[in-house]
Amino acid sequence: MLNISGTQINFLKVRVITFILSAILIFLSIGAFFVNGLNFGIDFKGGTLIEIETSQEIEISGLRDNLNTLELGDVQVQEFGSSKNLLIRVEQQLGGDQVQQDVVQIVKDSLGSYLSTDINFRRTEVVGPKVSGELIQSGAIAIFVAVFAMLVYIWFRFEWQFSLGAVLALVHDVILTIGVFCITQLEFNLPIIAAILTIVGYSMNDTVVVYDRVRENLRKYRSKEITDLLNLSINDTLSRTIVTSVTTLLALLSLFIFGGEVIKGFTFAMIWGVIVGTYSSIFVAAPLLRYLDVKREWNTTSAVDSTR
């Protein structure tokens, strides 16, 4: 029988180590962002994406060379899940939105004459410069708005100290998630923005549960040393934090393994986010409260309520 209840782990004791660890990871992420940058998919970079399925295996390098003779700029060809499924990416063409449309036809014609097998066009996406510009903007705005909304909500429900701690943890999670995409150079596209927003929600969810307990314990143990109190609160909620993370990860892993190639990037981001989010609520959000001078006198009505 699994029992994580009643633990008395001294999480705050390792806070210097975990803060340093987080700082290093953040540093690495920001570094990778400026050195490697994000590998933007066509959603944000514009261009054309064609997924094909062929009846026979195709030699990729030959096909790539052939497509590169079309003078369409950078053409990437990669396997997608199996050796008969190929993903072809053509970079955005100069000359505005209308020009992008011709690419599909050119590539399709070329594939038809170069490959002798049956070709099944599974997916075609063409994103022009106007839309890709808007998507990247609205994606960035959405993440900012989400983080800001969390800041306001926690401020409203708790106190500014909690709100600040939670948002710092949140920014930590977002930076680390973007960082892992910079380092791995996995494609960063629209669903990844959705994943980051969900991570924002999930990580906040985790943090709120811990903070809720901190607040409750602040009312209950008025003279307890803050470090002990934070430790107690993390331990009180540890079992829940782990169980929920495990169930969520179980579902996500299943999706990652069996859910198909199209949403793999999305699921990867979510898995990473859940791990980072869980870590940050225990090792970042809660320990931060120690430095934020949390108020110990809560309003009288609730104080009376909790002194029973």
Add this chain to the structure above:
Amino acid sequence: MLYFSNLKIFSVLTVIIITLLFAVPNFFGKDQLETFPNFFPKKQVNLGLDLQGGSHLLLEVDTEEIIKERVENLNADVRRVLKKNNLNYSNFKVSNESLKFIVEGFNSEIQKEISELSMSNSQNILAMGDQTNLIITQEENTVQINFTEEFIKQSVSNAVAQSLEIVRRRIDELGTREPSIQRQGSSRIIIQLPGIDDPDRIKSLLGQTAKLTFQLVDTSVNFDPFNPSKAPIGSEILASDADEEFKYIVKKRIMVGGENLVDAQPGFDPQTNEPIVSFRFDRIGATKFGRVTQQNVGKPFAIVLDNKVISAPVIREAILGGSGQISGGFDSEEANDLAILLRAGALPAPLIILEERSVGPDLGADSIEAGQFAAIIGFIAVIIFMIFVYRYFGLLADIALIINLFMVLGVLSLFQATLTLPGIAGIILTIGMAVDANVLIFERVKEEIRNGSNMMNAVENGYKRALSTILDANITTLIAAIILFFMASGPVRGFSITLAIGIFTSVFTAFTFTRLLISLNAKRLKPNFVGLSKNA
């Protein structure tokens, strides 16, 4: 918290059963559903284009063209009025949105005349009432004429509405299955075409403005088609549709335009067996065409489509019947498409394709299959894990989870929300997160027991204490889902929908259904039921 009145039990179960009923149609084929009684819900989940296969196109009306055209018309109107009043003007400048010139003797009378002419010419475009559409400012002899912002806005808005209508007609003509054509923002159109994974033909149909005109060929000048000299005033040089290098010189004046067509049909020329498009004019068009052809027998006229000459036949005799045919070396599909375009009418401005996303039916089916399989595996894993951790209570939470999953499906069907591939991911994520509310409660119960409460009180207090935490925790996720909903479109939006529905149903089931199950067993509850060892 554990006591449920019969009324409460009844209402909780009713809500659940009704929601579940809405999920049922998804497990039957369309034919089977026909045999169900009338009162039974029959709506199935709406599958997104990424799951059922289809094409999504985002178009933009080229609004600059519209404004340019309006300014050009204004330009002609103003010059006409100035000429009529024998005013000499100089430094005539046409900019993006205004006209500017220097003239002597410009007065309020002429100003009024310009306004009235421009208004009457704009009346058929839009009804502005008595409002003027021009702002005329005069500084000594310099006159500047602008359109009012209101007029520009109205013109654009009208052109977009008109484009929407024409796009709809063109697509309907092709007999596409349940297309969805919607306006987005001020100048965009979203087209969703289920079942079409190669929208090339539609794209080419939408890529043409299809402005058809009949213009006389200017025979007054000697002219080399491959090396044209400058066109005289009142004429223009146009390229042939078949051969870009071959030019025609045609009179700018339009004999008849495509707006006077009432019908166009593809067919074959009985003599040459060549594909043609035969057309019929309305009464005004027929009269105009008859008159011009009568006066110009023996001369060629050009049939011009989108500024390209399709053909330039010689008028053998006056064409008075109001019908004719176009032959231009098309194949039968081209003839068919041209007929569609002419029937549907010309677009007021060109359409630009900003985005295309097409998914073949295979990929959609594969995605559904993979999604379902992943959901089942994830589901089983979570169920086993919950029983492992919380024993009997875990089992109750699992029952709630199953109910929860069907409720999500039911709500999706009820509101006819669109299920997309990220939407399936949202449901799977919900499987993982839905148990959270129960986990929070069970952990509280455990704690209460460890602190010495008896089982009944522990459960009672567990629910009470967990409530605010559960609300806070879920509201944060809900905020993220709502932001995502407003920011995203298409498949990603589907994710925010299932995520949000999942939050509601999981909180609902935790607080009603699981609690109900526990309360029904209240008397027999023991600490080990929640996963605590007996000596804890």
